[in-house]
Amino acid sequence: MSGIRDWRNLAYLLRGSTVQREVYTLLQQLDIMNVLAEYEPMLVGTVPLGIQVESSDLDIICEVYDQEEFTVTVRRSFGQMDDFCLVTRLVDGIPRCKINFRAGGWPIELFAQPQGTGRQNGYLHMIVEAHILNLLGNEFREHIIELKSGGMKTEPAFAHLLSLNGDPYEALLALGELELGELDSICKRSYSNM
Structure with missing residues (x-):
């Protein structure tokens, strides 16, 4: 199933809807995928699928084994963004980190856990x-x-x-x-x- 598209290469957004092209531009302006590159970031959820609604956000999952290092990187690059919020917790013994902020009119959520992004539920x-x-x-x-x-x-x-x-x-x-x-x-x- 995953062979249909290379989800890591955001160029597919450029061939999509107006919203998908706008999201591509925003992500390029933020340079978010480069900032997070060592964490294998992947945009998942409704926007890649073209089923977003007005309340949708941009979900980016990351593979993170050192949460402290990850949060320092994210704070340095995006901590000044509107509504910046960081929550870490254990779920079933697995450390998870969720960071939310707003940019370009979009709510953005970074989700990090110590598992490859290609194996995460998102x-x-x-x-x-x-x-x-x-x-x-x-x-x-x-x-x-x-x-x-x-x-x-x-x-x-x-x-x-x-x-x-x-x-x-x-x-x-x-x-x-x-x-x-x-x-x-x-x-x-x-x-x-x-």
Whole structure:
């Protein structure tokens, strides 16, 4: 599934919507991917998928083993930005760091944990969602945007439209582990029953 696009190369945004091109320009102006380069940063979430709504933010995940060094780097480069906020905590014994700020009219969230970005849930959700969007087309995409505009988060919106049971975040991760044929079959069957 991840072979569809090189998500690390933000040039795909230049071939996207007006919003995606604006986001590309903003990220270049901030030089954020270069500042964070040693942490393997990756833009994930709704903007790469073209399903952002007015309340969407720019989510950048990072692979970080030294949180102190990471926070010093981020504070030095972005600490002066509006609404700068940094929170660190342990979740299931894993240290996580979340940094939020605003730039160019966008809320930006940096999420860091000691795991490769290609194995983090934000990325895994995005690649399965990208596959589902490509498979089910524009009508499905519009339904996702409609649910998100009504206040639903992305993963619950996908789970709702695909009639997935249980925790929507876990359900999407489980879909991502299926063989493509099985995934396609489940998605087409579930969505056609709506």
